[in-house]
Amino acid sequence: MKRKVNLNEVTAKEPIKIDTEIQSSIMHLPEEEVSKASSFKLHIEITKKPVGYDLEGNIKGEVELTCSRCNKKYMHKIDKDFKYKLLPTSEITGGEIKSSELDVKFSDSDVLDLAEVVEEQIMLNLPVKPLCSENCQLPNVEEEEEEVEKSKPTVDKRWEKLKILKDKFSKEK
Numbered sequence: 001m002k003r004k005v006n007l008n009e010v011t012a013k014e015p016i017k018i019d020t021e022i023q024s025s026i027m028h029l030p031e032e033e034v035s036k037a038s039s040f041k042l043h044i045e046i047t048k049k050p051v052g053y054d055l056e057g058n059i060k061g062e063v064e065l066t067c068s069r070c071n072k073k074y075m076h077k078i079d080k081d082f083k084y085k086l087l088p089t090s091e092i093t094g095g096e097i098k099s100s101e102l103d104v105k106f107s108d109s110d111v112l113d114l115a116e117v118v119e120e121q122i123m124l125n126l127p128v129k130p131l132c133s134e135n136c137q138l139p140n141v142e143e144e145e146e147e148v149e150k151s152k153p154t155v156d157k158r159w160e161k162l163k164i165l166k167d168k169f170s171k172e173k
């Protein structure tokens with residue numbers, strides 16, 4: 001299983017294509033978010049550019065996450081294409097990188113660690129609010145409070161004061 005690529009071996013003539021599998025034991029994923037991970041299949045193509053490299057590929061695998069509603073652990077499938085540029089750090093200032101361009105990663109290393117590539121792509125594709133299923137019914141407490149807050153009719157504070165005065169007045173009568 002290929003794990004590291006020497007970028008100096010990538011020539012301008014044709015891209016290097018690699019299919020490999022990265023074992024979860026060599027990845028560093030935050031345990032508080034990802035309790036377990038399967039091994040991940042990686043397909044990657046590296047193309048040498050006048051400056052830096054273009055990387056594109058796909059990752060496939062599963063991670064165990066904790067549902068943000070019911071707190072149950074569940075397996076979350078990831079099957080994601082990716083594409084980004086790898087540029088030397090010297091390009092950070094002097095370069096002409098437009099924000100509309102592909103994602104860019106800066107690195108001066110001659111070695112591309114494929115386990116790191118997979119780790120990064122997993123992290124980029126974790127759900128913000130993990131859910132064990134679309135219909136997970138147990139409401140998250142925080143979310144419920146938010147809903148209640150939203151469903152309150154918005155009354156102008158001045159009208160509220162007026163109502164208090166009115167009530168007071170009618171009581172005094």
Ligand SMILES: [Zn+2]
Nearest residue numbers: 067070132136
């Ligand atoms: Zn759930």
